[in-house]
Amino acid sequence: MCSTDCATPVECLEGALQALAGQDLKPLFGPAVLERCGALVVARNRLGAEVARTVREGELTQASEHDGAASMGGWLRGHHRLPPGVASRLVRNGRALEQLPVLAAAAAAGGVSPEAVSVIAPVASAENVAAAEAQGVELAGIDAALTKVAILRSHSELRQVVAHYLARLDPDGPEPDPTECRSLTIGRDGNGMVVGRFVLDAVGGEKLQAAIESILQATRPAGDLRSRAQQAGDALVQLCDNALASGNLPILRTVKPHVVVRLDIDDLVDPHPGAGAARTGFGGIISAARARWLACDGNVSRVVFGPDGHRLDLGRSHRVVPPALRRAVELRDEHCVFAGCDAPSYWCDVHHLLHWIDGGETTLENSGLLCERHHTKVHHGFQIVRDTAGRWHTYRPDSTEIQIFEPFLVPA
Template identity: 30%
Template structure:
């Protein structure tokens, strides 16, 4: 393609050919000889140059489409031919072709892009906004005013923040009609987002469940804010201990946070399913609940470790169905195993912090634990209750640790050897 452009006499073709020659020399040059100021300034100018080159490429794409370049060689359309010739994906080429067609209709944005004063991403946001403007506007100057306003804002905004502004551009440039139209458009967008929300989940066969979802922005923001609170280093250090907390990729920390959120959901406020609160039932024998290793079985046949079952059996959301030595049902967990709000308040007065030795985690953030397990006949009363922070609550159910009751009501943990 470069050779063809060198043979052409058209000014555009010659400009592209000369650019190749000059860039060849630039790529062969050593950057170490540039000053710090030159490197910084040239980097910024290279970004402007990229925008200008892309503007020219999009102009050529629109012209090639007008001339049916793809059809002349048997391609489905020009975008498909362009994708093959330049090794783009077809979706990417079609996406860029739509932008090229839109820029063809919006001369001002095309001109500013050609000067390198905005990026292709800025131009895409602006043209998509202009293409969405209502066709029945009484004032024919509104689209131009909207374009001018967005181009001005693009000088000091990134494309993401410009997109947020573009959604309400009518309110800015034509407040007499824009506020009502934007309100209706926002209501329709929210309604559609709620109606089209979806979620899928499927087991991967290796102990995990893989899922995807699409939810309205409001609920996405709520979920993200909640998960960030659980994933925060301060919270993770308090939960797991400073000696075990380590920084991990954000996606993994958010995954852990999602699991913790689900563990803490108050089942009493969840809608009933089949007449019962939406709780998960785990079936296990009495020996495992008392400290054995045999796993618990969930209602769908999947299994969880005995240690995890023992820990969750102290909290809402999971009910232990305990089987005796002959697999007869000994007890089915009831919500009465949980301490009441009044009991928790009384317990917090007598145990203002976690009762693990050396831990000062405040009582209002602790879990109420049965010293004698409720499943083994332990009563849900204050004489059988102790406050444990989430970290030590997990540890008291961990078979790797032995629990020692100390004088004064504290407990200590020692790793089993």
């Protein structure tokens, strides 16, 4: 703790960061800038190690349950808006630092970055520790050796050394299950474009390439001078179009999977381009013109939040939410409304705010989207409430509200 009046080390850190942010960098020249930057990188490494250590303690004590989250990874995603991959890496880093004390000491001193810890983390997984013990490999020696590489060698070399070690743990083992190494992550960049990364085994990758190549070659028009990557992107979308049009995909919450676009009626009938006027089911923003183009080959459903259109007020005779009401709830809520949860609508149930058994009606006003976990939480003491401004609030069983981290004032 510093010599000031700070009550906790975290308060000291906040004061130091505030002082750093207030420092004028313009008077600094080259060497001074580099010295400052280097010190900050070391501090970043040390802070990363401390965050991982704290996340691990939260995992061991199930601290996330206090806010209704299933795990520390879920809490980091929901309450601090970290991408899923970043949250997962923090959890893995915390586990690894607990298992590898030499690496933990180097990270705490700022000599090893959080990214390097992430590369080494698989070494400390339960299956790899068991494999090392079976071969008489001492984890302490591996901890020291890999930490030395992380401190002295490049990041790419560290990756190679770790990969070599893991491969040597089981050189003659059984053929790996291909489903264990497959992954697909999808997100959005700052421009709203859908971006992603996938990893497939050799056979799975061959299937994808065969499907993409067949569509690419069959539909490639003469004179198309775009890159192969652009053409392959078209082929991937066409592959999805074919699958959706076949009607053979699994049902999602009683509804066949389809592209959902929400657009106000005024924008639908007005011929203006309407940039950013429509929202897709997965949170994308498109123009009114693009939405009208989709409507040419789709069904247009009118959902009126009021007495007209679909009869959303079903009174007491209906306990099960019908498709029209579910669609209205999905359009309003978009995802699980429990604080810190962004589970998509197709994972969610429609929850009666006042339970049906207690006299609650099956209406839009008495409904809210909840994923399976948080639906269970609400039936075991937690409570969700929608205020007059349309904002959802979540309360713990002791009636305290779960607050989402919002350190900055958002301009009106």
